[in-house]
Amino acid sequence: AQSVTQPDIHITVSEGASLELRCNYSYGATPYLFWYVQSPGQGLQLLLKYFSGDTLVQGIKGFEAEFKRSQSSFNLRKPSVHWSDAAEYFCAVARSGGYQKVTFGIGTKLQVIP
Amino acid sequence: DVKVTQSSRYLVKRTGEKVFLECVQDMDHENMFWYRQDPGLGLRLIYFSYDVKMKEKGDIPEGYSVSREKKERFSLILESASTNQTSMYLCASSGQGMGTTRYNEQFFGPGTRLTVL
Numbered sequence: 616a617q618s619v620t621q622p623d624i625h626i627t628v629s630e631g632a633s634l635e636l637r638c639n640y641s642y643g644a645t646p647y648l649f650w651y652v653q654s655p656g657q658g659l660q661l662l663l664k665y666f667s668g669d670t671l672v673q674g675i676k677g678f679e680a681e682f683k684r685s686q687s688s689f690n691l692r693k694p695s696v697h698w699s700d701a702a703e704y705f706c707a708v709a710r711s712g713g714y715q716k717v718t719f720g721i722g723t724k725l726q727v728i729p
Numbered sequence: 730d731v732k733v734t735q736s737s738r739y740l741v742k743r744t745g746e747k748v749f750l751e752c753v754q755d756m757d758h759e760n761m762f763w764y765r766q767d768p769g770l771g772l773r774l775i776y777f778s779y780d781v782k783m784k785e786k787g788d789i790p791e792g793y794s795v796s797r798e799k800k801e802r803f804s805l806i807l808e809s810a811s812t813n814q815t816s817m818y819l820c821a822s823s824g825q826g827m828g829t830t831r832y833n834e835q836f837f838g839p840g841t842r843l844t845v846l
Contacts, residue, residue, distance in 0.1 A: 624769075651837075658733070658819060658837030659772075705771065716787070717835065719764075721771035 617642040621720035638706030647709040733838035748807040752820030761803035
């Protein structure tokens with residue numbers, strides 16, 4: 616069965632600093648990978664996704680993520696964090712082949728300090 | 730823009746009550762999903778539906794049932810609410826059915842925070 620690990624439950628960064636949120640997955644074949652963001656009181660919004668091809672994917676709001684098969688990782692990065700990035704971030708994996716079930720990580724809560 | 734709406738943002742019910750959570754999407758999506766979100770556990774899939782009147786159990790279906798009589802509407806039912814069902818419930822929809830080779834983004838509603846007393 617597929618699984619996702621987000622080792623950091625809570626991260627605090629200063630505004631303007633760089634950010635990296637870690638995600639490791641477990642899945643036998645080529646996975647579909649996602650990062651979602653949840654602002655307070657809101658539903659989840661897709662930041663970016665990886666299906667195949669270029670292992671560095673660009674998303675919305677200036678985020679990017681890199682798929683590293685050898686490390687089973689899909690870390691999310693942003694070069695300069697803004698106060699509005701404070702939210703909870705979820706990594707997720709889906710089975711390739713079109714099956715719609717997605718497994719989510721437990722989330723990483725990002726706090727941004729001035 | 731895709732819009733997924735949920736009938737209530739906050740709901741308070743008593744133990745043993747029958748509870749209905751409603752979700753409506755306006756993009757003619759085939760797939761709809763119900764998740765519950767709990768601190769430290771992330772999102773867990775309760776049920777999903779890939780067509781009208783079709784449903785599949787997710788990871789934690791016990792204590793829940795669902796109904797999809799129309800394509801745009803997916804209801805989650807708690808037959809007899811219990812305190813351990815106090816949680817945030819998220820509905821989502823996506824545009825392509827099972828058996829395809831391409832996964833489509835899931836669009837989420839704002840959530841319903843249910844408290845069972």
